[in-house]
Amino acid sequence: NMLTMEPYGACCKVIIVFLCFPAIRTDITCRNEAGEPVDWFVVYKLPKEFGSGLGYMYLDSAVETWQMSQFTVNTSEGAIGLTLNQLYLGQAYMSNSTVYAMYNDGPPDMDYLKGYGHTKGVLLFDHAQGFWLSHSVPHFPYFPERGYQYPSSGKLNGQTALCMTYKYRQFPIIARQLVYLIPRVYNCSVPSSFLDDFADLAQLCEGSKFPLPSSSKNIESLLSAKGEEFVHFAKSERFVDDIYTGWVAQELGTDLLVETWQRQNRELPSNCSLENHAMNVQKVCLPGPTLFESRHDHSKWCVSTGLEDQWACVGDLNRERAQVNRAGGLLCTRNPFVYKAFRQVVSSYKDC
Numbered sequence: 001n002m003l004t005m006e007p008y009g010a011c012c013k014v015i016i017v018f019l020c021f022p023a024i025r026t027d028i029t030c031r032n033e034a035g036e037p038v039d040w041f042v043v044y045k046l047p048k049e050f051g052s053g054l055g056y057m058y059l060d061s062a063v064e065t066w067q068m069s070q071f072t073v074n075t076s077e078g079a080i081g082l083t084l085n086q087l088y089l090g091q092a093y094m095s096n097s098t099v100y101a102m103y104n105d106g107p108p109d110m111d112y113l114k115g116y117g118h119t120k121g122v123l124l125f126d127h128a129q130g131f132w133l134s135h136s137v138p139h140f141p142y143f144p145e146r147g148y149q150y151p152s153s154g155k156l157n158g159q160t161a162l163c164m165t166y167k168y169r170q171f172p173i174i175a176r177q178l179v180y181l182i183p184r185v186y187n188c189s190v191p192s193s194f195l196d197d198f199a200d201l202a203q204l205c206e207g208s209k210f211p212l213p214s215s216s217k218n219i220e221s222l223l224s225a226k227g228e229e230f231v232h233f234a235k236s237e238r239f240v241d242d243i244y245t246g247w248v249a250q251e252l253g254t255d256l257l258v259e260t261w262q263r264q265n266r267e268l269p270s271n272c273s274l275e276n277h278a279m280n281v282q283k284v285c286l287p288g289p290t291l292f293e294s295r296h297d298h299s300k301w302c303v304s305t306g307l308e309d310q311w312a313c314v315g316d317l318n319r320e321r322a323q324v325n326r327a328g329g330l331l332c333t334r335n336p337f338v339y340k341a342f343r344q345v346v347s348s349y350k351d352c
């Protein structure tokens with residue numbers, strides 16, 4: 001009798017586990033425009049001069065070139081919303097088997113505070129894997145209890161977002177890079193089973209600023225779940241220099257065309273005084289054609305001038321005097337599709 005009951009009992013347990021914890025069976029990952037897992041994606045939101053200020057271009061490892069999205073960023077039907085819904089709808093924020101952190105120098109419903117890095121993003125992962133979304137949208141995303149929403153202040157200018165899927169082992173490296181960035185973590189959870197690997201993130205999560213590392217900057221190579229390499233540059237406020245000219249161009253050994261928010265009389269001029277140059281993009285032309293000036297674009301990215309170098313980076317900082325002493329980072333890749341997508345949309349730049 002016992003012998004016949006036992007397999008039946010084991011089967012029941014399996015069913016109960018599936019019913020109670022459906023989230024355990026779903027990998028946390030970046031999601032594409034159809035909600036399917038994707039290794040990485042890039043979003044380029046258009047400035048408000050082209051309609052509602054909510055339309056965007058989309059690119060990922062399968063799509064390869066910019067596609068105008070059929071969705072708008074204020075709904076959770078597109079890639080950003082579908083990706084963040086793993087936090088909002090899955091209630092992963094209440095789970096003790098997932099870590100998450102939302103950081104933004106301008107959090108939702110709060111004033112800007114001095115002393116934090118000029119950096120914005122979201123991490124969500126469990127013991128297997130998760131995603132890192134790095135973006136340039138102020139006051140975004142909302143607190144988990146409020147669900148997915150897009151702030152009206154994020155409509156006016158262009159914005160960029162880069163989502164990358166990583167296995168668990170990459171996240172301690174990412175967390176240590178975040179320490180350099182002095183992120184303003186406004187909502188987060190680091191459950192106790194993660195504390196051994198994430199003492200630093202737990203401290204950031206508690207709202208205390210982590211003691212700055214002794215060096216002022218650090219580079220780490222990160223491998224995505226599917227093996228794409230992203231090189232992360234992180235500088236603290238102690239590295240007082242323009243990240244593009246003073247570090248990234250020289251480190252990568254490439255001349256860069258840099259597209260950042262350029263407000264009059266605040267921008268750093270194109271700079272060719274070091275071996276590798278950093279020159280300001282003036283106009284961007286996305287497919288459409290959608291032509292806009294850098295002062296209408298709150299994105300922060302750069303590309304190698306010459307095709308042979310193939311670097312494209314997306315990140316946190318503007319080429320602006322005031323941001324020379326801010327903490328922030330850049331994520332760079334030599335993926336040929338990302339490179340072409342950004343290089344081809346440079347409509348004009350200011351040579352030295």
Ligand SMILES: *[C@@H]1O[C@H](CO)[C@@H](O)[C@H](O)[C@H]1NC(C)=O
Pocket residue numbers: 052054072074075
């Ligand atoms: C998104 O914005 C559009 C245009 O302003 C609006 O018509 C739509 O109702 C908004 N959707 C949501 C879910 O907020």
Ligand SMILES: *[C@@H]1O[C@H](CO)[C@@H](O)[C@H](O)[C@H]1NC(C)=O
Pocket residue numbers: 096097192193
């Ligand atoms: C995590 O939560 C589950 C369910 O609430 C609980 O049984 C378990 O003891 C918790 N684990 C830890 C390490 O807190």
Ligand SMILES: *[C@@H]1O[C@H](CO)[C@@H](O)[C@H](O)[C@H]1NC(C)=O
Pocket residue numbers: 093094143144145186187188189
């Ligand atoms: C932020 O996160 C914590 C822990 O995940 C949660 O309990 C809290 O209610 C959240 N919301 C706000 C508005 O702080």
Ligand SMILES: *[C@@H]1O[C@H](CO)[C@@H](O)[C@H](O)[C@H]1NC(C)=O
Pocket residue numbers: 241242245246271272273274
């Ligand atoms: C060019 O950039 C370097 C590194 O940021 C800086 O030291 C130098 O002063 C800049 N030159 C000019 C002419 O702005």
